[in-house]
Amino acid sequence: MTTMLPFAGEPVCPRDLNPIFPVPPDPQTREAIQADVRLDECRAMAIQCLKGGLNAGSHFHEVWIRDLNTFLVPALEAVPPAQVREALLEFLHFQGADGNIPDGVVAEKKHDPYYKRFMRVESLPGRMAMKNDVSADQESSFVQAVARYVRTTGDRSILDEQVNGRSCLDRAVDAMAFLWRDRWSEKHGLICNAATIDWHDVQPEDSHGLEMDENSHRAVGVYSNALAMLALEDLFSLDALDAETAALWRQRQKDLGTAIREVLWDENRGKFVPHRYLEEGSPFPPELDEDAIFFPLGTALAVRAGVLNAEETAHSWAATLEAVRRAGAASIGFSPWPPYPAGCYAAKGIQPWGYANGGDWTWWGAQTAAAYADAGYVAGAYAALLPMVERVLRDREFFEWYDRDNVPAGKVKDPSPELIGQGWGALAKGAAQFRGAAGTLVIAIDLLRRMS
Numbered sequence: 001m002t003t004m005l006p007f008a009g010e011p012v013c014p015r016d017l018n019p020i021f022p023v024p025p026d027p028q029t030r031e032a033i034q035a036d037v038r039l040d041e042c043r044a045m046a047i048q049c050l051k052g053g054l055n056a057g058s059h060f061h062e063v064w065i066r067d068l069n070t071f072l073v074p075a076l077e078a079v080p081p082a083q084v085r086e087a088l089l090e091f092l093h094f095q096g097a098d099g100n101i102p103d104g105v106v107a108e109k110k111h112d113p114y115y116k117r118f119m120r121v122e123s124l125p126g127r128m129a130m131k132n133d134v135s136a137d138q139e140s141s142f143v144q145a146v147a148r149y150v151r152t153t154g155d156r157s158i159l160d161e162q163v164n165g166r167s168c169l170d171r172a173v174d175a176m177a178f179l180w181r182d183r184w185s186e187k188h189g190l191i192c193n194a195a196t197i198d199w200h201d202v203q204p205e206d207s208h209g210l211e212m213d214e215n216s217h218r219a220v221g222v223y224s225n226a227l228a229m230l231a232l233e234d235l236f237s238l239d240a241l242d243a244e245t246a247a248l249w250r251q252r253q254k255d256l257g258t259a260i261r262e263v264l265w266d267e268n269r270g271k272f273v274p275h276r277y278l279e280e281g282s283p284f285p286p287e288l289d290e291d292a293i294f295f296p297l298g299t300a301l302a303v304r305a306g307v308l309n310a311e312e313t314a315h316s317w318a319a320t321l322e323a324v325r326r327a328g329a330a331s332i333g334f335s336p337w338p339p340y341p342a343g344c345y346a347a348k349g350i351q352p353w354g355y356a357n358g359g360d361w362t363w364w365g366a367q368t369a370a371a372y373a374d375a376g377y378v379a380g381a382y383a384a385l386l387p388m389v390e391r392v393l394r395d396r397e398f399f400e401w402y403d404r405d406n407v408p409a410g411k412v413k414d415p416s417p418e419l420i421g422q423g424w425g426a427l428a429k430g431a432a433q434f435r436g437a438a439g440t441l442v443i444a445i446d447l448l449r450r451m452s
Helices: 027-035 037-050 065-078 081-093 138-153 168-182 222-237 243-264 296-304 310-327 362-374 378-395 435-451
Strands: 104-107 127-130 190-194 218-220
Touching: 027 378, 027 435, 037 065, 037 378, 037 435, 065 081, 065 138, 065 435, 081 104, 081 127, 081 138, 081 168, 138 168, 138 222, 168 222, 168 243, 190 222, 190 243, 222 243, 222 296, 296 310, 296 362, 310 362, 310 378, 362 378, 362 435, 378 435
Parallel strands: none
Antiparallel strands: 104 127, 190 218
């Protein structure tokens, strides 16, 4: 009999939990949301944090597209719109001929040497870009960010802006085409990337973990695919595509939703499986029951993308709350449950209860709360958001992530050269003034107040 790798706690099986269906907030809850001064104070702190710039946080000089996408709307309240517009267009100078979008853009002499591969282009001297190509969310993040910029500012001229002879709109379509061509699994009919955890960008095979190579194990998962569905919906919202192009992408979006269910939905457990693998197979030992692991954020994005029905959403919300309870975590920013056992990921920061493997991230917890609020869980999302708001007020800071004891893991604002040389051991300490956490809290707070 095979002995399975032990988990840190009992996995959640959503199908075995009582579903929690949304109910309209009662008058007392509506009043509480509108009158809660904690939300006001947290929001004011967040806008102040966002005034510091568009880089991700205190020890990140880079402007990261996945980060910028998540805090772009409140950033437009904090910095001049022209600054956001310029940052978006800078990514297009580094867009590959195949349509791929880089992760981050940074001033040439401020780059982090931890990232190994940098790009320079003649059309944007003094700037550099890099890409963690184990992920497949950069292109979708860029498309969403442009749509959010246009929707918030009304500035449609960015769509016609030419970068190296091609418009921003055409380049946005090129970015999505890259996913369907170069990050595509014909076997599954889904976008693929490396075997990363939920929304994270670290693969298991090596200690660096950021770049796909001959040792990578490609996989399909719910996060990248649900995000692509949402990005396409944002692209359609611009009403800028010609009829033929729009019809093509509408069909691709529909097919993607169908494939997510057919390939990734585990009907018996009532949850998404973490990964389904391409021809390289799984990087994990057969003793790991990986399908038992629950990815809360990817599930929340699938809820927002309309992949799940009302009952499945109700079980998923119940599982999200139950995972936090079983983990003893402070908030729904905790992911995954249970963490991957020790040794599954080579990077130091990806051990159980670490950075990407059991860390508690306000950045993504706030988005999870917002996704379920959109699905009608206003009272539940408000209750789930408060622990994140309260620790911001307690710590007077927006930390990148928290450990299992709800202690901020971002106290090292400027790591020494010695710490940086240790790779993930240093980076896993996280950042303060983390703008993703600040921005997504603003978005969730504003959404709750609009819905109450």
